[in-house]
Amino acid sequence: MATSHLPSSFPSMAMIFSFFLLLLLLENAAGETRHYTFNIHYHNVTRLCHTRAILSVNRQFPGPRLVAREGDRVIVKVVNHIANNVSIHWHGIRQLTTAWSDGPSYITQCPIQTNQSYTYNFTITGQRGTLLWHAHLSWLRATIYGPIIILPKRNESYPFEKPHKEVTILFGEWFNVDPESIISQALQTGAGPNVSDAYTINGLPGLLYNCSSKDTYKLKVKPGKTYLLRLINAALNNELFFSIANHTLTVVEGDAIYIKPFETDRLLITPGQTTNVLLKTKPEFPNASFLMAARPYFTGQGAFDNSTTVGILEYEHPSHHKSSKNLTLFQPTLPPINATGFVANFTGKFRSLANAKFPANVPKTVDNKFFFTVGLGTSPCPKNTTCQGPNNSSKFAASVNNVSFSLPSVAMLQAYYFGQSNGVYTTDFPTQPLIPFNYTGTAPNNTNVINGTRAVVLPFNTSVELVLQDTSILGVESHPLHFHGYNFFVVGQGFGNFDPNKDPSNFNLVDPMERNTAGVPSGGWLAIRFFADNPGVWFMHCHLDVHTSWGLKMAWIVLDGPQPNQKLQPPPSDLPQC
Ligand SMILES: *[C@@H]1O[C@H](CO)[C@@H](O)[C@H](O)[C@H]1NC(C)=O
Ligand SMILES: *[C@@H]1O[C@H](CO)[C@@H](O)[C@H](O)[C@H]1NC(C)=O
Ligand SMILES: *[C@@H]1O[C@H](CO)[C@@H](O)[C@H](O)[C@H]1NC(C)=O
Ligand SMILES: *[C@@H]1O[C@H](CO)[C@@H](O)[C@H](O)[C@H]1NC(C)=O
Ligand SMILES: *[C@@H]1O[C@H](CO)[C@@H](O)[C@H](O)[C@H]1NC(C)=O
Ligand SMILES: *[C@@H]1O[C@H](CO)[C@@H](O)[C@H](O)[C@H]1NC(C)=O
Ligand SMILES: *[C@@H]1O[C@H](CO)[C@@H](O)[C@H](O)[C@H]1NC(C)=O
Ligand SMILES: *[C@@H]1O[C@H](CO)[C@@H](O)[C@H](O)[C@H]1NC(C)=O
Ligand SMILES: *[C@@H]1O[C@H](CO)[C@@H](O)[C@H](O)[C@H]1NC(C)=O
Ligand SMILES: *[C@@H]1O[C@H](CO)[C@@H](O)[C@H](O)[C@H]1NC(C)=O
Ligand SMILES: *[C@@H]1O[C@H](CO)[C@@H](O)[C@H](O)[C@H]1NC(C)=O
Ligand SMILES: *[C@@H]1O[C@H](CO)[C@@H](O)[C@H](O)[C@H]1NC(C)=O
Ligand SMILES: [Cu+2]
Numbered sequence: 083m084a085t086s087h088l089p090s091s092f093p094s095m096a097m098i099f100s101f102f103l104l105l106l107l108l109e110n111a112a113g114e115t116r117h118y119t120f121n122i123h124y125h126n127v128t129r130l131c132h133t134r135a136i137l138s139v140n141r142q143f144p145g146p147r148l149v150a151r152e153g154d155r156v157i158v159k160v161v162n163h164i165a166n167n168v169s170i171h172w173h174g175i176r177q178l179t180t181a182w183s184d185g186p187s188y189i190t191q192c193p194i195q196t197n198q199s200y201t202y203n204f205t206i207t208g209q210r211g212t213l214l215w216h217a218h219l220s221w222l223r224a225t226i227y228g229p230i231i232i233l234p235k236r237n238e239s240y241p242f243e244k245p246h247k248e249v250t251i252l253f254g255e256w257f258n259v260d261p262e263s264i265i266s267q268a269l270q271t272g273a274g275p276n277v278s279d280a281y282t283i284n285g286l287p288g289l290l291y292n293c294s295s296k297d298t299y300k301l302k303v304k305p306g307k308t309y310l311l312r313l314i315n316a317a318l319n320n321e322l323f324f325s326i327a328n329h330t331l332t333v334v335e336g337d338a339i340y341i342k343p344f345e346t347d348r349l350l351i352t353p354g355q356t357t358n359v360l361l362k363t364k365p366e367f368p369n370a371s372f373l374m375a376a377r378p379y380f381t382g383q384g385a386f387d388n389s390t391t392v393g394i395l396e397y398e399h400p401s402h403h404k405s406s407k408n409l410t411l412f413q414p415t416l417p418p419i420n421a422t423g424f425v426a427n428f429t430g431k432f433r434s435l436a437n438a439k440f441p442a443n444v445p446k447t448v449d450n451k452f453f454f455t456v457g458l459g460t461s462p463c464p465k466n467t468t469c470q471g472p473n474n475s476s477k478f479a480a481s482v483n484n485v486s487f488s489l490p491s492v493a494m495l496q497a498y499y500f501g502q503s504n505g506v507y508t509t510d511f512p513t514q515p516l517i518p519f520n521y522t523g524t525a526p527n528n529t530n531v532i533n534g535t536r537a538v539v540l541p542f543n544t545s546v547e548l549v550l551q552d553t554s555i556l557g558v559e560s561h562p563l564h565f566h567g568y569n570f571f572v573v574g575q576g577f578g579n580f581d582p583n584k585d586p587s588n589f590n591l592v593d594p595m596e597r598n599t600a601g602v603p604s605g606g607w608l609a610i611r612f613f614a615d616n617p618g619v620w621f622m623h624c625h626l627d628v629h630t631s632w633g634l635k636m637a638w639i640v641l642d643g644p645q646p647n648q649k650l651q652p653p654p655s656d657l658p659q660c
Contacts, residue, residue: 174338255278283391375390429600452538461530509639521579522578546612547611
């Protein structure tokens with residue numbers, strides 16, 4: 083549907099006028115259609131004095147902004163000009179009845195092969211704020227990512243001060259070598275993969291790295307204004323702390339959900355999460371510039387990229403200031419690398435608005451209860467090969483309820499829709515651990531996972547409670563879990579083992595945070611609730627890609643509802659085949 087405009091010399095015949103007015107109103111309610119083309123190309127990029135032919139969209143790095151209003155239809159034609167298979171995920175978009183456009187390879191679609199294309203087609207319903215898009219096959223999202231900006235409907239405003247300007251800040255991870263070779267080698271040897279060489283802000287590592295001073299992101303601001311920063315963590319394997327020296331931030335939104343605003347000078351953002359913050363600049367031009375910095379929150383055992391990316395918050399100096407060249411540069415203080423207490427406090431501050439306009443539709447009763455352990459484990463080393471995983475005799479693996487998920491060779495959604503699941507997946511995913519143990523105590527002797535492509539089936543519109551429990555099998559670790567096709571409510575979190583008798587009485591069923599990605603606390607648990615109101619096959623996985631590669635992923639199958647608008651739509655004609 084194209085946008086139409088009423089000409090100023092429109093005839094005054096009342097009937098025709100009201101007819102067109104009605105059309106216009108209907109169109110506003112239904113939204114506009116936004117067309118994009120994403121061409122995936124090789125693109126030479128130099129960072130840290132290393133030039134690499136990265137994979138990117140439209141030869142932009144980070145990729146293009148996808149901008150729409152709530153209620154709009156978005157149509158993105160993705161054309162693959164590279165040797166790899168690829169697919170794109172619109173991370174956080176609900177995809178109500180349009181699971182075919184969700185994007186994870188071998189879950190909702192076969193990948194788009196070389197020289198082929200696929201047109202994603204979805205509407206944005208009941209969401210506004212910041213999200214991201216990224217490749218969803220192997221580690222391709224290391225360079226194939228970009229922002230999704232969903233503006234409020236026309237004539238609607240933000241539930242907070244109108245910003246002077248809006249700025250997108252994407253965090254990423256830069257590798258001097260091809261990330262695909264890193265993960266394929268790691269899966270071969272069973273070892274932990276090599277870590278990244280830098281973190282980036284809008285693709286730029288910043289001046290703390292060698293050979294990088296020119297590649298520093300600069301945000302120029304005016305004094306006495308309010309800026310809306312749309313923060314997006316597109317890093318592959320790391321949760322990040324972020325802070326701007328001498329400035330307090332007001333958090334107003336997370337994962338495209340407005341929240342009760344709160345102030346903080348430091349924040350945490352996990353891969354897959356987005357956070358909108360208001361930055362109020364100082365009332366007068368300061369004789370100083372300020373660094374913004376991001377570096378990891380890390381709770382695991384192995385190696386990690388312990389470096390810091392910085393950008394500069396620079397006040398545009400008024401004419402009577404001759405130069406800003408010699409200004410003092412202030413640095414922010416970030417929490418310690420393993421500041422789990424800070425993280426728990428910080429995540430606890432997020433509360434839904436839960437008002438009449440933006441209600442928190444939390445299930446008060448539960449139809450389906452699940453208890454899933456998440457964490458690392460091992461796979462045995464194949465006969466006559468040597469492995470470099472745990473004890474140098476096994477391979478790293480990861481699992482949910484000890485099932486390490488293997489991707490099928492055809493898309494699960496197609497297999498489901500056409501009734502051909504036989505040999506593709508089974509529906510016997512365990513609803514609780516098969517062998518209970520002290521999840522955060524001494525690890526069991528047998529750390530081996532089992533492999534499988536197993537799903538949970540949910541009847542339409544039933545309510546779900548899921549407790550995600552971290553395990554200490556190879557050391558406790560924080561896991562940012564991401565749900566496709568759904569937002570969920572974080573009704574509780576805690577440390578140690580979840581206690582089904584005691585903990586539910588403390589659940590927040592009034593104004594819990596609603597989001598698509600939430601951290602399972604290191605050595606703790608997270609309780610979430612949602613209504614299974616979106617039919618399809620939906621991936622759930624850790625958003626640290628190394629853990630996803632090791633199998634920390636599973637799938638939910640949500641059945642159709644009785645009404646036509648509660649059923650999975652038929653597949654588009656250009657759906658890629660395997
Ligand atoms: C990228 O760099 C390589 C090696 O320098 C060169 O052969 C190739 O033509 C470049 N590709 C593009 C798209 O510029
Ligand atoms: C997108 O989907 C809508 C609803 O199914 C359909 O009417 C429209 O033709 C589709 N557009 C494209 C370009 O596929
Ligand atoms: C910035 O913060 C530092 C440390 O708290 C303080 O010493 C300095 O005066 C502040 N500078 C400005 C311009 O606010
Ligand atoms: C990470 O780097 C900082 C310096 O930037 C250092 O103080 C800290 O000990 C390092 N932590 C680890 C775990 O390597
Ligand atoms: C910057 O400071 C240095 C030393 O304080 C001085 O020599 C130089 O002239 C200054 N430059 C500018 C542009 O003010
Ligand atoms: C964080 O790391 C420090 C230094 O390695 C250690 O002393 C401390 O116990 C750790 N804190 C937590 C909460 O794990
Ligand atoms: C977390 O919050 C509690 C209660 O407000 C406080 O006592 C504790 O010091 C905080 N911990 C950290 C690490 O900030
Ligand atoms: C493994 O190695 C042994 C001894 O070198 C050999 O006898 C056996 O055939 C090998 N097995 C496989 C599966 O390659
Ligand atoms: C589990 O292990 C932890 C840590 O060793 C211990 O404190 C706790 O008491 C154990 N819980 C149970 C139920 O055995
Ligand atoms: C685990 O291994 C330890 C040390 O080898 C042994 O003492 C213990 O009995 C084993 N536990 C089980 C449950 O097999
Ligand atoms: C599970 O899959 C991994 C990776 O594909 C493989 O190395 C391992 O041998 C498999 N384990 C079993 C028990 O089949
Ligand atoms: C691309 O995907 C197809 C379909 O799953 C598969 O047969 C093929 O091997 C893949 N190609 C590459 C280069 O991975
Ligand atoms: Cu994880």
